[in-house]
Amino acid sequence: MESGFAQGRLLIKDIGHLVGFGPAPIQRLEGSEMRSLPVIEDAWLAIEDGRVIDGGSMVDFPGIVDWNQLEVLDATGRVVLPSWVDSHTHLVHASSREGEFVDRIRGLSYQEIAARGGGILNSAKVLREMSEDDLFDVSLARMERLMTMGTGAIEIKSGYGLDLDSELKMLRVARRLGALDKIPVKTTFLGCHAVPDPWDGPASYTRYMVEEVLPAVTEEGLADHVDIFCEDGYFGLEETRLLLTQAKLRGLPAKVHVNQFTAGGGVGLCVEMGALSVDHLEILEAEDVAELSSGQTIPVALPLCSLFLDLPFTPCRTLVDAGCAVAIATDFNPGSAPSGNMHLAASLGCLKMGLEPLEAIAAATVNGAAALNLQNEVGGLAVGQEASLMVTRPLRSVEEAMYAFGDPLAERVLLRGNWIV
Ligand code: NIG
Numbered sequence: 001m002e003s004g005f006a007q008g009r010l011l012i013k014d015i016g017h018l019v020g021f022g023p024a025p026i027q028r029l030e031g032s033e034m035r036s037l038p039v040i041e042d043a044w045l046a047i048e049d050g051r052v053i054d055g056g057s058m059v060d061f062p063g064i065v066d067w068n069q070l071e072v073l074d075a076t077g078r079v080v081l082p083s084w085v086d087s088h089t090h091l092v093h094a095s096s097r098e099g100e101f102v103d104r105i106r107g108l109s110y111q112e113i114a115a116r117g118g119g120i121l122n123s124a125k126v127l128r129e130m131s132e133d134d135l136f137d138v139s140l141a142r143m144e145r146l147m148t149m150g151t152g153a154i155e156i157k158s159g160y161g162l163d164l165d166s167e168l169k170m171l172r173v174a175r176r177l178g179a180l181d182k183i184p185v186k187t188t189f190l191g192c193h194a195v196p197d198p199w200d201g202p203a204s205y206t207r208y209m210v211e212e213v214l215p216a217v218t219e220e221g222l223a224d225h226v227d228i229f230c231e232d233g234y235f236g237l238e239e240t241r242l243l244l245t246q247a248k249l250r251g252l253p254a255k256v257h258v259n260q261f262t263a264g265g266g267v268g269l270c271v272e273m274g275a276l277s278v279d280h281l282e283i284l285e286a287e288d289v290a291e292l293s294s295g296q297t298i299p300v301a302l303p304l305c306s307l308f309l310d311l312p313f314t315p316c317r318t319l320v321d322a323g324c325a326v327a328i329a330t331d332f333n334p335g336s337a338p339s340g341n342m343h344l345a346a347s348l349g350c351l352k353m354g355l356e357p358l359e360a361i362a363a364a365t366v367n368g369a370a371a372l373n374l375q376n377e378v379g380g381l382a383v384g385q386e387a388s389l390m391v392t393r394p395l396r397s398v399e400e401a402m403y404a405f406g407d408p409l410a411e412r413v414l415l416r417g418n419w420i421v
């Protein structure tokens with residue numbers, strides 16, 4: 001598969017509907033702005049050396065002046081969408097956990113499975129035994145599969161190492177995936193994901209993470225953000241405050257797992273501490289919504305996790321109506337969301353979380369990019385942004401892209417100017 005920015009020129013013309021083109025990258029879309037994601041009917045888009053250089057309505061198309069080494073694609077009747085930005089994944093993991101899937105079908109809950117030593121601790125056990133190269137190989141295969149589904153930028157968390165060496169191993173693998181230059185990869189240090197043996201509880205384990213692992217992670221430049229599983233039975237407000245404070249001193253913004261099973265004040269704490277995003281939010285109280293609407297922290301909904309674990313869906317309609325810049329991501333991981341299908345996640349945004357089609361697409365593109373501080377690079381098709389896009393199969397409208405849920409969407413996928421599908 002191609003790497004880096006493609007050399008050459010590409011013109012996509014007669015596009016049925018072009019989404020996300022403009023003179024400059026959109027930074028984020030908040031509240032009612034989410035509905036105004038730009039759509040041009042009957043459009044063209046010009047690309048050079050892997051970046052968007054121009055575009056607009058066919059009515060104003062200036063014609064082709066220079067045919068030299070120009071590839072032309074006719075996209076009549078198709079929608080051209082910016083590639084998905086998946087701002088929350090656990091893509092680097094050792095193996096799947098389908099045994100737990102069967103246990104759940106037979107009646108055990110996610111928490112009961114975790115209490116028996118399954119769940120995150122099970123993934124950590126297998127990952128610690130795997131070599132860095134083998135972990136890289138299985139993770140690369142997953143990343144390439146997601147790319148063929150139209151994902152053009154991704155965040156990857158650690159959190160299945162849970163000790164110094166294994167957390168570093170995970171983050172080095174994530175950095176190596178980024179260094180391939182296929183798509184932008186942002187990394188997140190999630191050492192506080194679960195408390196492994198022999199630690200007696202979250203307080204002492206978090207101190208170890210803060211005093212020994214965090215410094216090693218930042219000295220090697222392995223992480224772009226920090227994360228913690230702020231949840232009953234995992235890590236509390238005190239651990240969250242300590243970790244976020246220390247990470248901020250080392251220049252790492254926070255993206256926090258919070259309110260997945262319970263609401264316990266974590267959202268307010270994260271907003272107060274200026275977190276970049278709060279992710280999950282299946283259980284959300286009115287005061288959480290008020291806090292989010294008053295700050296800049298991006299709420300990230302993970303509908304595939306809600307679907308897979310049969311949890312409530314994040315109330316995205318309420319959040320958008322409160323003025324938030326909602327994002328949608330997959331949470332791709334072996335325990336609670338073994339799928340990296342952003343198209344399905346966005347459609348569930350409409351079906352289960354009350355978003356209109358353009359809002360769901362904005363959540364899975366522009367606002368996902370904002371949740372990674374990548375909004376100038378990806379998430380849209382504005383002049384200067386990466387030429388990473390999907391050309392759909394024939395569709396009558398942008399709305400149909402969300403309505404046709406779960407079915408293959410992209411006929412062609414272009415990432416950094418390279419056709420990968
Ligand atoms: O985002 N909630 C915490 N972490 C992951 C699941 C981890 C796992 O089960 O392996 C999540 O759902």
Ligand code: FE
Binds near residue numbers: 088089331333
């Ligand atoms: Fe997660």
